[in-house]
Amino acid sequence: MKKIILLASLLAQVWALAALDSKSAVSGKNILTDETILTTVAEKKSLVVVFLSAHCPCSASHIEELKSLSHDYPDFNFVGVHSNVDEGVDLTKTYFAKVALPFAVIQDVNTTIADLYQAFKTPHAFVIQADGKIIYQGGVSSSKTFAQADHKFLREALENIHLGQTVAKPEGRTLGCTIARNLK
Numbered sequence: 001m002k003k004i005i006l007l008a009s010l011l012a013q014v015w016a017l018a019a020l021d022s023k024s025a026v027s028g029k030n031i032l033t034d035e036t037i038l039t040t041v042a043e044k045k046s047l048v049v050v051f052l053s054a055h056c057p058c059s060a061s062h063i064e065e066l067k068s069l070s071h072d073y074p075d076f077n078f079v080g081v082h083s084n085v086d087e088g089v090d091l092t093k094t095y096f097a098k099v100a101l102p103f104a105v106i107q108d109v110n111t112t113i114a115d116l117y118q119a120f121k122t123p124h125a126f127v128i129q130a131d132g133k134i135i136y137q138g139g140v141s142s143s144k145t146f147a148q149a150d151h152k153f154l155r156e157a158l159e160n161i162h163l164g165q166t167v168a169k170p171e172g173r174t175l176g177c178t179i180a181r182n183l184k
Contacts, residue, residue, distance in 0.1 A: 048125065
């Protein structure tokens with residue numbers, strides 16, 4: 001039985017890597033349901049990938065804004081990615097159940113997704129077109145504490161795209177906690 005579970009897990013990771021090859025899709029296990037999911041741009045303007053932490057205060061301060069963005073921009077497909085290897089399964093599940101994001105958060109096994117996107121902190125957001133081109137990357141806002149932000153980088157980028165405009169600021173400074181990785 002353990003071999004079957006291991007094999008299924010390895011196949012899911014291979015599938016995730018194949019899907020991620022163009023960065024226009026993200027695959028992994030939903031933290032709350034343990035269901036393997038594939039999130040793509042598919043019929044949406046863009047894919048919004050946000051790296052999040054179950055422990056980082058900066059990541060936590062942006063949760064309400066991410067909920068608002070998901071509501072305000074339904075023509076975008078949102079997915080959260082949890083990559084921190086130092087945050088246990090129980091802590092992670094409890095945290096993401098409590099904050100109740102309106103989109104899936106997947107577990108990034110071995111920081112494969114964070115490495116592909118070169119995400120280093122939480123929250124770190126990426127907006128990807130169907131062709132895999134990243135049209136925005138960086139922080140959700142200009143502050144570690146969202147309430148003190150002068151600029152709402154991710155909101156501004158999504159509004160530009162929503163209006164059919166080029167993203168005025170395609171990169172914003174990423175502030176927050178470093179994504180904990182295993183030494184490879």
